[in-house]
Amino acid sequence: MGHWHSQFTKAIKKQPYIPLKSLDPRVNRLPAATNSLPKAPLDQFGTFEVFVQAREGKPFQHEGAVHAPNVEMAYVLAKETFTRRFTCVSIYVADTRNVHVSPLTEGMTNAYDNIKEVPSDGNSVSYEIYHLFKRGKQHQHAGTVKASNANEALWLAKGQLKPEKQVFNIWAIRTNDIRFTQPEDLGLWQTLPEKKFRDAAAYKGGDKLKSFLEKQKNNNP
Amino acid sequence: MKPDEVTGEDPQKLAAFEARIDRGEKIEPTDWMPKLYRKQVIRMIEQHAHSEIIGALPEGTWITRAPGFKRKMALMAKVQDEVGHGQLLYSAAETLGKSREQMIDDLINGKSKYSNVFNYPTFTWADCCFISWLVDAGAIVNQLANAKGSYGPYCRALDRICAEESFHLKYGHHCVIYLASGTQKQREMFQEAINRWWPPMMHFFGPSDKISVHTEILMKWKVKMDTNDNMRNQFLDMYVPKIWELGFSIPDPKLKKDPQTGRWQYTEPNWEEFKRVINGDGPCNKERLEVRRIAEERGRWVREALRAPKMEYVTPLA
Numbered sequence: 366m367g368h369w370h371s372q373f374t375k376a377i378k379k380q381p382y383i384p385l386k387s388l389d390p391r392v393n394r395l396p397a398a399t400n401s402l403p404k405a406p407l408d409q410f411g412t413f414e415v416f417v418q419a420r421e422g423k424p425f426q427h428e429g430a431v432h433a434p435n436v437e438m439a440y441v442l443a444k445e446t447f448t449r450r451f452t453c454v455s456i457y458v459a460d461t462r463n464v465h466v467s468p469l470t471e472g473m474t475n476a477y478d479n480i481k482e483v484p485s486d487g488n489s490v491s492y493e494i495y496h497l498f499k500r501g502k503q504h505q506h507a508g509t510v511k512a513s514n515a516n517e518a519l520w521l522a523k524g525q526l527k528p529e530k531q532v533f534n535i536w537a538i539r540t541n542d543i544r545f546t547q548p549e550d551l552g553l554w555q556t557l558p559e560k561k562f563r564d565a566a567a568y569k570g571g572d573k574l575k576s577f578l579e580k581q582k583n584n585n586p
Numbered sequence: 587m588k589p590d591e592v593t594g595e596d597p598q599k600l601a602a603f604e605a606r607i608d609r610g611e612k613i614e615p616t617d618w619m620p621k622l623y624r625k626q627v628i629r630m631i632e633q634h635a636h637s638e639i640i641g642a643l644p645e646g647t648w649i650t651r652a653p654g655f656k657r658k659m660a661l662m663a664k665v666q667d668e669v670g671h672g673q674l675l676y677s678a679a680e681t682l683g684k685s686r687e688q689m690i691d692d693l694i695n696g697k698s699k700y701s702n703v704f705n706y707p708t709f710t711w712a713d714c715c716f717i718s719w720l721v722d723a724g725a726i727v728n729q730l731a732n733a734k735g736s737y738g739p740y741c742r743a744l745d746r747i748c749a750e751e752s753f754h755l756k757y758g759h760h761c762v763i764y765l766a767s768g769t770q771k772q773r774e775m776f777q778e779a780i781n782r783w784w785p786p787m788m789h790f791f792g793p794s795d796k797i798s799v800h801t802e803i804l805m806k807w808k809v810k811m812d813t814n815d816n817m818r819n820q821f822l823d824m825y826v827p828k829i830w831e832l833g834f835s836i837p838d839p840k841l842k843k844d845p846q847t848g849r850w851q852y853t854e855p856n857w858e859e860f861k862r863v864i865n866g867d868g869p870c871n872k873e874r875l876e877v878r879r880i881a882e883e884r885g886r887w888v889r890e891a892l893r894a895p896k897m898e899y900v901t902p903l904a
Contacts, residue, residue, distance in 0.1 A: 408687060408890075409685065410899065412899060412900045412901070414902070414903055427903075429674060429677055429742070429743070430677045430680075430902030431677075435892075438892070446670055446673050449670065449750075450750070461900050461902060464903060466903065468616075469614055471611075500612055500738070501614070501738045501742075562656065562659045562663055563753060565752045565755075567660075568756040568757045569760075570756075570759055570760040573763050573767055574763050574767075574832075577767035581833060
């Protein structure tokens, strides 16, 4: 015998399951795709790392990655993906290929223990340095150094930025490779506080539920 | 006894890996890990990502028909969240070396699975409310457990996701309270939605786990955080009283909580139907994948126009 649940739903008007005319307007209104497979291989965009500053004075923190065909679109997608509701002061993105990564350490080994002196090999530019303080957490911005290459930047960070706390991993990104929030971008978050419909707090059903339950009780004492 | 999949692994590295998990530390993408761990974590995160993307479809079709401006805005925000969760999860799975393109290909080709519950249709607004409240509630039970797992990037994605799910749950409950305290017709609509959705909801957490060496090792590695039956029980414990409170019935005469054990008893779900639908023979399987194919096909010219020769796909860092 069919579906066990059918015996309990006899009283209810039976809904046809199969065949089913689509309920999706995208399927109903538009012609079907004709030639979708196999799709072109390597139809992929680049990868960008996203950093968010939650409040003024707080360090930027790594939040995750987005894929985009260029840095401007990466910036917009980062805003959509990571700052839909928690207000932030600023975000920035950098191409993943431009992030210089030290080996991840464990136990009592400080990531700076593995950083050896590197001589300068030309003109210095600024690099942003990030620290990971706990495995499983996310990298935080530590400061800026002037160096001629990324390895030298890590070496200089060892002298200038190494904190008391143990560091498990260090990243360095050339400042010029970062797409920062510009003053004209600040409007992106201006209307966020008005978008109450995104917050759980906007859906208080308690009073309505209470009066409904009381009415039920009075109707069936 | 170790399952066969682990026999080829370096015993010292395996011991260090397991010790790290026992200490409660997270595994990060560059850490050594057994092949079985990598394979299972990719599979799990990928299925979760697909479920977010496909799961947005049955509700998405109701945006234009949601009752009133406020409900439209809320539903639009919720659907946007689901798609955003898919983005976070794909990135987390990518850190283990499977490209996003490969995952999307596997979804479209029917090789990868997604949550079976989304292969059922949303005939009415009440069906949509059932998903927003109760399917999301089930997902939260699952996600809160998995957020305590061992893979760092997945846990971080889940922390973000769970924070947003609290809006979905409150919104869904709000919708249902309005239907429950509305007209007779509205109440009937939601009762019919429960009757339609209860069997897929019971399927949602999957069949009882076979107590195999495989399951045991995945729980030891904190890939799987609890048994399917425990999660189903937790869901029933939290939500059956809330459904009954609103004066609705659940189409299972055996459903009751055993006061001795604290466990819920229920009619065994029809696992044959579950298997059949997972393998493609459900009311909406074809349609769900067709929508993805259409998006892939129609969006291709946009992606081609945007592609820049200097850009290159690389694995995300963390």
